[in-house]
Amino acid sequence: MNNDIRCGHCGRKLAEGRYIHLTIKCPRCRAINHLKAESLTLERPRAPQPGESDGRQSDHSLAGRQASPG
Numbered sequence: 001m002n003n004d005i006r007c008g009h010c011g012r013k014l015a016e017g018r019y020i021h022l023t024i025k026c027p028r029c030r031a032i033n034h035l036k037a038e039s040l041t042l043e044r045p046r047a048p049q050p051g052e053s054d055g056r057q058s059d060h061s062l063a064g065r066q067a068s069p070g
């Protein structure tokens, strides 16, 4: 799976392959292209864990508080 790296100015194909950060100068239009990978496995979407609890339990429920006879 090779991605063609093209100049953002003139569209000339500069390189081919994979990259994370790349700064390449176009030999045609002399434009400096700062390329950055769109999405890698560095930022993966947070998957819901099965054993994950919120840890927020309300023991003292003020709503269901009954008035003590007195």
Ligand SMILES: [Zn+2]
Pocket (backbone or CB within 6 Å): 007, 008, 009, 010, 011, 012, 026, 027, 028, 029, 030, 031
């Ligand atoms: Zn160019």
